[in-house]
Amino acid sequence: MQHPDEPVPPGGSGLVRVRLDVAYDGTALHGWARQPGQRTVQGDLEQALSMVLRVPVDLTVAGRTDAGVHATGQVAHCDLPQGVWDEHGPRLVRRLRGVLSPDIAVPSVAEAPPDFDARFSALGRHYVYRLTDDPAGPPPLRRADTVGWPRPVDAGAMAEAAGLLLGEHDFAAFCRRREGATTIRTLLALDVARDGGLVTVYASADAFCHSMVRSLVGALTAVGEGRRPPEWPAALLSRTERSSDVPVVPAGGLTLVRVDYPVDDELAARALVTRARRDASPA
Structure with a gap:
């Protein structure tokens, strides 16, 4: 889980935080994280999202899986301009199905609270x-x-x-x-x-x-x-x-x-606790 931290969208920024539930058969994939010249979940999914939405997309994930590992309950998030989300959100799951390879699926896409962080909010x-x-x-x-x-x-x-x-x-x-x-x-x-x-x-x-x-x-x-x-x-x-x-x-x-998250009003507090633990020096 080495993806750079993604800050909470500031108020008035016009950005919407979006949660994606992701599933994949990892057999032919070189893990989650994008790698030059290799098929990865992040690489394929960001490319598909950018193609459909016509804007660059940068995903943060709950857990970076290794090459060959599968997922039925992976979670990721990204920030999208409000207008892009309003236009494409209702049809995004179906449109992604049309451009993604059969070994990657996005069963659900939904607007998330601004404090939601797929990585750091996870319990x-x-x-x-x-x-x-x-x-x-x-x-x-x-x-x-x-x-x-x-x-x-x-x-x-x-x-x-x-x-x-x-x-x-x-x-x-x-x-x-x-x-x-x-x-x-x-x-x-x-x-x-x-x-x-x-x-x-x-x-x-x-x-x-x-x-x-x-x-x-x-x-x-x-x-x-x-x-x-x-x-x-x-x-x-x-x-x-x-x-x-x-x-x-x-x-x-x-x-x-599966990845578990707290209720919405506890997301920010959970992210602070998790960041503090991850920043601690190894024992």
């Missing part, structure tokens, strides 16, 4: 990781978002290990550190459930640092395969650098499913 992000240890592999219709796991895993042991990771910790061992960014996060939920051959990991936090979810799932699978005891992932929380012992699971099993 929590919710991800799902899907893998199957069924010898037949993923069902054909779920092959894009479900990883075929080569060895059986014990979901009960994974769930036991997951419960020991909850709360506020420095997750440096599970993150690819970014310069100036803290790795302290509050893990709100980490649940593991089995349904036949499908094992699903549900992860929720105030925010996730780079590669954190895939590393957490990687540590849990090491426990599930019996290579590590259930206490091992939590023992890594004492480390201040990324652990090379933690495997990073494939991106294709990960989906951002």
Whole structure:
């Protein structure tokens, strides 16, 4: 989540803050953030918006997903001139469908309060990781978002290990550190459930640092395969650098499913709190 901060539109500026709900199949995409010469969600979506609206569009996103990661509940925002919004807003969802590739969709576009910030106003992000240890592999219709796991895993042991990771910790061992960014996060939920051959990991936090979810799932699978005891992932929380012992699971099993926000009159306060935390020096 490295996009520059976007300030609240000043009163009388003639700008409208617009929220976009976004979904995508990340298989052929090189992540959210625009990159020269690569297809990305931000690059394709900004190009489509600029084409339809005939004005430059700069998006701020709730969470920058990596290459190959999917989303059904991504959120972004931008500021548009009032006249542009009035003219195109009612038809924007349909018109975007006509110009976007089939692997990116915008199910909803709506005017948001001026204090709304897709990144800094968020209370929590919710991800799902899907893998199957069924010898037949993923069902054909779920092959894009479900990883075929080569060895059986014990979901009960994974769930036991997951419960020991909850709360506020420095997750440096599970993150690819970014310069100036803290790795302290509050893990709100980490649940593991089995349904036949499908094992699903549900992860929720105030925010996730780079590669954190895939590393957490990687540590849990090491426990599930019996290579590590259930206490091992939590023992890594004492480390201040990324652990090379933690495997990073494939991106294709990960989906951002929801982003939570406070009620409208608490948006500004939430953004201030989040900015203060992100500006803190790493522990």
